[in-house]
Amino acid sequence: MIQLEIVRIGVGLALLAAYAPVTGRLPELYGSAGWISPEAVAATYGGAWTWSPLDVLGAPRQLLAWHALFLLACGALAAGWRTSWVKWLAWAGHLSYMHRNPVITYGLDHVLAALLLLLCAAPVGRAWSLDRRRRGAAPAGASLGQAACLTLVRLQVAVIFFFAGVEKLRGDSWWGGWAVWVALANPEFANVPLAWFAQHLWVVNLMTYATLLVELAYPFLVWGRDTRPWVLGAALALTAGMGALLGLYLFSFVMIVGHLAFARGAWLDRAAT
Amino acid sequence: MAAILIGPAPGSELMGTVYPYFRPYLRALALDTRWAFFAPNPTRGRTLRYTVEDAQGARHEFRPTESLARWEPGYFRLTTLYAALRPDAPALVASAGRYLCRRHAALAPRSVTFVLRDGRVVTPEEYLAGARPLDDGHVEERLLPEVACGPAASAG
Numbered sequence: 050m051i052q053l054e055i056v057r058i059g060v061g062l063a064l065l066a067a068y069a070p071v072t073g074r075l076p077e078l079y080g081s082a083g084w085i086s087p088e089a090v091a092a093t094y095g096g097a098w099t100w101s102p103l104d105v106l107g108a109p110r111q112l113l114a115w116h117a118l119f120l121l122a123c124g125a126l127a128a129g130w131r132t133s134w135v136k137w138l139a140w141a142g143h144l145s146y147m148h149r150n151p152v153i154t155y156g157l158d159h160v161l162a163a164l165l166l167l168l169c170a171a172p173v174g175r176a177w178s179l180d181r182r183r184r185g186a187a188p189a190g191a192s193l194g195q196a197a198c199l200t201l202v203r204l205q206v207a208v209i210f211f212f213a214g215v216e217k218l219r220g221d222s223w224w225g226g227w228a229v230w231v232a233l234a235n236p237e238f239a240n241v242p243l244a245w246f247a248q249h250l251w252v253v254n255l256m257t258y259a260t261l262l263v264e265l266a267y268p269f270l271v272w273g274r275d276t277r278p279w280v281l282g283a284a285l286a287l288t289a290g291m292g293a294l295l296g297l298y299l300f301s302f303v304m305i306v307g308h309l310a311f312a313r314g315a316w317l318d319r320a321a322t
Numbered sequence: 323m324a325a326i327l328i329g330p331a332p333g334s335e336l337m338g339t340v341y342p343y344f345r346p347y348l349r350a351l352a353l354d355t356r357w358a359f360f361a362p363n364p365t366r367g368r369t370l371r372y373t374v375e376d377a378q379g380a381r382h383e384f385r386p387t388e389s390l391a392r393w394e395p396g397y398f399r400l401t402t403l404y405a406a407l408r409p410d411a412p413a414l415v416a417s418a419g420r421y422l423c424r425r426h427a428a429l430a431p432r433s434v435t436f437v438l439r440d441g442r443v444v445t446p447e448e449y450l451a452g453a454r455p456l457d458d459g460h461v462e463e464r465l466l467p468e469v470a471c472g473p474a475a476s477a478g
Contacts, residue, residue: 070395078396082424084403089417098350147352152406152414153399154352156359162352163326205326212330212357220362231443232364234455237401240392247446296392 050176050195051317052310054129056202057136057173059306060164061127064139066299067157068120068146075116078153081107085152094151103149118142126168129178136173140165157300163205164307171198199310206307207268210284214264223261226254232295240296256290263287271311284308329353367441367455370404372422377430388456407436409466419469436466 077083087104106115119142125135143165147154172194174180222228230253232238233246246253263283270276271284285308292301328344331337348354369387376382387404390397407415419434426434439461444453453460 071399072395074396074399077421078399078403082421084418084421085414086417086420089413092413093411098346144350144352153396153403155398155402156355156357157398159352159355159357166351166353201323201326204323208326208330209357213359213361216356216358216361218362222363223361228360228364230446231366232360234367234444234449235365236367236369236441236455237365239455243449247449250446253446297398 050191050199051314052312053168053171053173053195053199053202054175054177055309055312055317056164056306057129057132057168058127058177059303059309060161060168061123061125061139063157063161063299063303063306064123064143065120065127066302067161068116068123072113072116072120075112076109079103079107079112079146079149080109083107083150085150087149090149090151099148099151101145101148103145115142115145119145129174129180132174132178132180136165136169140169157297157303160209160300160303160307163209164202164303167198167202167205170201171195202307202310203271206304206310207271209304209307210264211268214261214267217261217264223257226257229253229256229260238295238297241294259283260287277311277313281308281311325351325353330356365405366443367461368405369439369441369456369461370407371437371439373435373437374422374426374429375432375435377432379432382426382429407466408438409464412467415466416469420471423469423471431471433471434469436469438464438466440464 071078081087087101087107103112103115106112119139122135122138122142125131126139140162143158143162147158147162172192175195217223217228220228222231227250230246230250233241233243233253263280264287267280267284270280285305288301288304288308292298324344325348328337328340329348331341345354369385371383371385371387374382374384387401390400394400403418407418409415415436419436422434423431439456441455441461444455444457444460
């Protein structure tokens with residue numbers, strides 16, 4: 050199933066893009082003598098069920114060796130090389146970083162962890178992969194396992210959007226129509242000149258309510274044959290817009306990859322030819 | 323499928339019964355999240371500053387959030403880290419303080435003190451009038467308890 054392979058390639062590339070740039074900061078972010086010690090993590094979050102190999106492999110050289118192995122696994126996952134076992138390495142590696150320093154994890158990491166887990170259960174690497182070239186055989190038709198895993202990936206993406214929308218309903222800035230202004234004005238995210246938005250507040254209102262509408266409608270309408278193209282288009286526009294306006298490029302990329310799980314095979318065939 | 327649905331589900335009598343059975347697995351698999359992006363309200367601007375007091379008693383101020391460029395590797399990891407140093411996370415504050423003692427060992431530091439600067443929302447009208455989110459008049463400053471540097475850090 051091409052949709053699962055798109056998710057595999059996207060997740061592999063996103064992991065590379067998330068972790069390769071921080072190679073020079075490994076001791077600072079994940080080392081035993083870095084910002085946050087394993088003891089501080091245990092004292093703050095509790096240590097049960099969240100052990101990480103990096104709790105003990107905290108020296109710079111050990112970290113670098115672990116990191117190199119992990120990045121190779123991520124690259125192999127994206128390329129579809131020995132996919133049946135490198136996906137487990139990529140998943141375990143990602144969790145090891147998240148558990149070692151949960152302080153620096155954010156939404157992107159959780160979305161990747163969820164999609165990686167589903168990819169581990171899925172038979173992936175059967176198309177658009179080096180495994181496919183190596184085996185040389187024509188890809189088999191969609192198996193029951195592939196169909197079930199694709200449904201779970203879709204359900205996961207729908208659940209993410211649903212709860213993202215529902216949680217916003219508790220916020221007065223979303224009800225009031227000015228939440229997008231608050232996000233845009235936060236220097237951490239500010240990625241565009243604000244003066245134009247300040248002069249055209251109705252655009253901010255429209256964007257705020259459109260965000261709510263799309264996030265709440267998506268989990269219900271994305272399953273319907275007739276409504277899927279429209280709601281998927283709206284979700285892609287929302288996600289791409291968020292990436293551009295708030296500088297959340299990688300997060301947006303991963304969510305777009307997730308949305309593509311809903312693309313129909315015929316659309317992808319048409320796009321490929 | 324249960325993990326997908328139970329992880330972000332809101333608290334209720336039913337969830338209070340079911341969730342404890344799933345919690346260890348959800349935590350281990352990093353699925354214990356509510357997917358609350360920019361919710362219930364988007365966060366406002368926050369910056370972290372800290373002061374290193376050296377052996378002579380002189381104070382040196384550093385502004386990590388403000389000196390962090392958008393294109394730097396790990397930008398969001400570092401902004402998330404700076405935002406996590408709060409009064410309700412004393413172990414994280416102490417760990418970060420000890421790290422900075424080592425990082426500034428050349429100053430023979432005695433202590434590190436963090437200053438949290440929480441911005442308030444600048445309205446569009448204020449923005450057009452020239453106000454900016456982290457201007458001094460728009461932030462609330464809080465000092466965190468001083469973190470003492472050990473002799474190893476002071477010795478450089």
